[in-house]
Amino acid sequence: MNVTEYIASGILESYVMGAVSDQERREVECLSSIYPDIRRELDQLSEVLEDYALSHSVEPPASLRSKILSQIEFKEPEKPETIVRPLPVDVPATTGLAFRMSWVVAASMGLLLLLFSFFLLSQLRSNQRTLASIRTSNDRMQAEIRQLREKKNQTDQLLAVVRQPGTRTLKLQGNEKAPNGNMLIFWNSNTQQVAVQVQSMPPLPADKQYQLWSMVDGKPVDAGVFDGSTSSDQIQRLNRQVGRADAFAITIEKRGGSPTPTLSTLLAMAPVNA
């Protein structure tokens, strides 16, 4: 707000001359209460008009003085309490109204507050619902990710085995003792490593394991043990070196394996096609 410009605009002159709109009048009164410079200019201009009015002074008729004095009610100089007396009459009326008004205001504030809390509560509830459903779907996705990761590990292991040059894949079908038996053997004669992938084999009691045998010159050689009840597609590397094999065979043995195969539990056998 540029006070100097405002003063120079002429609005203060118009104000003291009574030639402003109500809005301008309020504006001048407001600004003059804020800016001392405007207040000062306004006072000076008022004094100018006071002097101007004084310059037009005319003594009124002498009879007018008593006439006017007779129309005006004066208070006799009295004790303060009698002056105060009319006040209590006025006060209850105004406070009564003010009291009622404040109740109305308080009640509507309370109502507003109540409505607002309902609004907040419903917001909170819908947020909680959304959060719960997001949490569920998040759990589901994490489970899926876990599964996928497992699957990927298995695939990686499988690929690592299969990729090595010289790895041969043999498919073993179960005989009449395990009609649904079905598994793969990966064997690399260069690295002498052997691994199995159980696709479906009969479940075994806890104290039993499957044992793989490599047939070398008609004699079975221990090629390691593996579990049958692991999740399908898992590759199990066997910790025996197999340099030569004419065929592979599977028997059920006690946990840890046996030095010689129990022929009665022979489940599958497949020749290695050289």
Next chain:
Amino acid sequence: MKRQSSLVSESVLIEKLTQRDQQAFQWLYDQYSPALYGVVLRIVRDDEQAADLLQDIFVKIWKNLDAYDASKGRLFTWMLNIARNTAIDSLRSRKTQPFAAIRTDEDNVHIVDRQHNTEQPNPDHIGVKEVVSQLRPERKQLIDLVYFGGYTHEEAAEELNLPLGTVKTRVRAALQELKQLFKS
């Protein structure tokens, strides 16, 4: 310029007045009635009507004393505004070509002025009158039209055949000139 009351005595006066003190009111009347009467007479241009209006004005002042706010302006200015508004309102309600006399009959204006100003000269105000007479005529004419005639700037512009901007500038110039004149 000799002011009629200092701020201190004015605040004392107001306090006494709000206590509805008769002496204070008498002092107020003696002090300000010539100025208020002069303004009213200047507006309505009729002795009898001006006397009636002066009664109304003092009753109004008395009744509205509680509404007076010293922070918004001086008491005299406040009273002047009541006097001026009351007189202008009365003039307008009469509807008998209210401003015709002021506007056109310049001779009459001077007669009235001379009549009232010379009949009962007030020694206190002679200096002021001399000062005002130094004001440029076209500025004085405009001030009188707005202040005593209750003209808005638009009405004054139409009356004097001047652009509105000129009227506004001239009102400001007139008051600033008076300010300088009263100061010296």
